[in-house]
Amino acid sequence: MEHLNTQIISEYTKALGKDVFLQTIDLYEQQATTYFRHLAEAVEKSDYHAWQQHCHIMKSAAGNVGLNSLHQLLGSVEYSKDDFSQLNNELLKMRELHQLSLVELKKWLA
Numbered sequence: 001m002e003h004l005n006t007q008i009i010s011e012y013t014k015a016l017g018k019d020v021f022l023q024t025i026d027l028y029e030q031q032a033t034t035y036f037r038h039l040a041e042a043v044e045k046s047d048y049h050a051w052q053q054h055c056h057i058m059k060s061a062a063g064n065v066g067l068n069s070l071h072q073l074l075g076s077v078e079y080s081k082d083d084f085s086q087l088n089n090e091l092l093k094m095r096e097l098h099q100l101s102l103v104e105l106k107k108w109l110a
Contacts, residue, residue, distance in 0.1 A: 002069070003101040004108060009066035018109065025105065028065045032098060035061070036091070043088045051087060052078055058094075067101040070094065 013021045035058040042050035059074035077090045 003067065003097065003104050005063075005066040005068040005071075006108065008063075009105070009108065012066070013109070022109065025065055025102075028061055029102065031061060032058070036095060036098075039091050039094070043084050043091060046084045048081065051080075062098075062101075066105065067098070070097045070101050073097060 009021075012024070016024070035054055038054040039051065039058070041047075042054060055074050055078040059071055059078060062074060063071040073090070073094060077087065080087060080090070082090075
C-alpha cells in the first residue's frame with residue numbers, strides 16, 4: 001500500500017464509518033474527472049495560473065482521501081514552470097497514479 005496514507009484512511013474510516021468514507025471516495029472519483037479535464041485544458045492553453053490552481057485543488061482532494069503518492073506528485077508540480085510538454089507528461093503520470101492509488105485504496109478498505 002505504498003501509494004496510500006493508511007493512517008489518515010484509518011482515522012477517517014473510524015470517525016466517519018466505512019460507508020460514509022466510501023461515499024467520500026465516490027465523490028472524489030467523480031470530481032477527479034473534472035480536475036483532470038481542467039489540468040488538460042491548462043496544458044492545452046499553456047496557462048500556468050490554471051495549472052497551479054487545479055493542481056492545488058486536486059492535491060487537497062487526493063490528500064483528503066489518503067492518496068499520498070498522488071498528493072505528493074501534485075505538490076511537486078503545482079508551481080512548476082516546466083515546459084507544457086513536460087507538464088503534459090506529468091499529467092499522464094498523475095492519471096496513472098490516480099488509478100493505481102484508487103485500486104490500492106479499495107483493496108485496503110475491502
